[in-house]
Amino acid sequence: MMSDAEKIRVGSRKSELALIQTRHVISLLKKIHPDKDFEVVTMSTLGDKVLDIPLPKIGEKSLFTKELEAALSTSCVDFVVHSLKDLPTSLPPGMAIGAVLTREDPRDALVLQKDHDKYLLETLPEGSVIGTSSLRRTAQLARKYPHLKVESIRGNLNTRLKKLDELEKYRGIILASAGLLRMGWTSRITKILESEDLLYAVGQGALAVECREDDEKIISLLKPLYDVQTAIRVIAERSFLKTLGGGCSAPVAVCSELTRNKENKFTIKLKGAVWSLDGKEEIIEDGDCAVEIKDVKRCATCPYNFEIEHPSCVKDIENLKRCDTCPSNTSDENPAKKAKLDAIPVDMLKNDPHEHCPVALPIGVDFMGKCPYLEAAVVGKCPVNGVIEGGEPLKQCPFFKDAKLQVLQAHVSKEINTFCGLVPHDDAPLTSLKEAQDLGAKLAENLMKRGATEVMAQAQATIHSSVGTSVAS
Known part of the structure; x- marks a missing residue:
């Protein structure tokens, strides 16, 4: 029996989705x-310490990331599983991405109300409300x-879907x-949105x-999970x-997009864009470059298959989902169980403090993570609109302040021996990883020459001004 000292400790957030992802990675490593x-x-x-009755969580980004990385730096845990899009392009000193798993579908999904599921974005009635908290969307x-x-629209996946179903406010919502897929709610997808409809988030x-x-x-332990084809793409995107x-x-x-030309020769194509807030x-720019990747006997389209000798997909430990693209897994055996939304009373949805935050945050501002003061059954605990026991009243949302500081940081530091945080892998020459990184940088530089910096600065200034005005009022 392995002692506690020999155990590999895996840090995780407490949310359902985070635990699904963490347990999935562990199941692959156990195989x-x-x-x-x-x-x-x-x-x-911080949210766990302040509140006793959590409402559906939102964001789960910087606050959760800081806690997990602190545990990593002090060796309390050995690795942490994240959604890559939540990780900043410059990691804290001493941190690295030891592996990226085979990428699932990166596109966004349109989820419409059940009585509108025959519509598309272009055919929805005039004035139909679409819920999202993403500026890019x-x-x-x-x-x-x-x-x-x-x-x-705020809340985790469960809450957003319940608000769509119960509040009769939204005709549809857009989610990753x-x-x-990870939560077992693929049946709710009305349409997968192609990149011509919506470009997706980095990572x-x-x-x-x-x-x-x-x-x-640990890096050696994670090597079998490291999908180089995914790494090439996300290095270009993160760069x-x-x-x-x-x-x-x-x-x-x-x-x-990564396309095989012959043997181990590939072409990576990257498209990137910046918009004003009103669109x-x-x-927009696109570019491509040639890269070399060793041939690996791994189903590149299946996030649940890492058996090199026996290419049969493993089951998703939470949703019993099997790969639909692998020939060996096209039977109806072991169908996916249907996931159900948590039972949240409609009155609670209507009175969700996230919908009544005294700071009128524009879409996109809540990206910095969940607000621990709005996770209570009553609004009065928010320091902007009340007093936390033992705390001082605040005139400005503390989480927006943190967000502003991070937004204004220049991401110019260079990681040692990594590519935008990712460690190299034997299946790809360092020159290929550098080519992907250079492709992303070149594309961004071309956008900046065409005024992307000014467009982004204006968007950020508008958000900051809106929040400041909202707080002051």
Whole structure:
């Protein structure tokens, strides 16, 4: 029996989706290393300490990331599983992405009310409300579908779907298809949106395993999970965003594609764009380069298959989903169980404090993570609109202040021995990883020459001004 000292400790957030992702990674590692013993260590966050009755969580980005990375840096955990799009393009000193798993579908998904599921974005009635808290989605919708009305919707996947079903406010919502897949709610997808409809977020659909940069033991352990084809794409995407110096505070989106030419020769294509908040200004560029990747006997389209000798897909441990693209898994055996939404009373949805935050945050501002003061059954605990016991009243949302500081940071630091945070892998020459990184940087530089910096700065200034005005009033 392995002692506690020999256990591999895996840090995780407490949300359902985070635990699904973490357990999935552990299940893959257990198949490769059945002798290893893994322990999930969930983090106690500021929100957990302040509140007793959590409402559906939102964001789960910077606050959760900081807690997990603190545990990593002090060796309380050995690695952490993230949605890659949540990780900044410049990681804290000493941190690295030890592996990215085979990417799931990075595209967005349109989820419509059940009585509107025959519609598409272009055919929805004039004035139909689409819910999203993403600036990149908002700007693209405003540009391509001006007949629609976009409004912010907060909460985790479960809460957003319940609000769509119960509140009769939204005709539809847009979510990442990968999240719906992981939660077992693919049946709710009305349509997968192609990149011609909406470009997606940098890193969307990919799981990343973060570890200490100098922990060779863990990096070696993660190697079988490291999908180089995914890595090439996300390195280009992350380099694009890092060079722009942007993030969720400005409408920025990408689309990447990796095509095999012959043997181990591939071409990576990258498209990136920046918009004004209203979508009227659009600056878009695309480019490509050649890369070399070793041939790996792994189903590149299946996030649940890492058996090299026996190419049969493993089951998703939470949703019993099997790969639809692998020939060996086309039977109706072991069908996916239907996931149900949590029972949340309609009155609670209507009175969700997230919908009544005294700081009128525009769409996209809540990207910095969940607000721990709005996770209570009553609004009065928010320091902007009440007093936390033992705390001082605040006149400005503290989480927006943190967000503003991070937004203004210049992402110019260079990681040592990594590519936008990703460690290299034997299946790809360093020159190929550098080519992908250079492609993203070059594309961003071309956008900046065409005025992307000014467009992003204007978007950020508008958001900051709106929040300041809202708080002051």
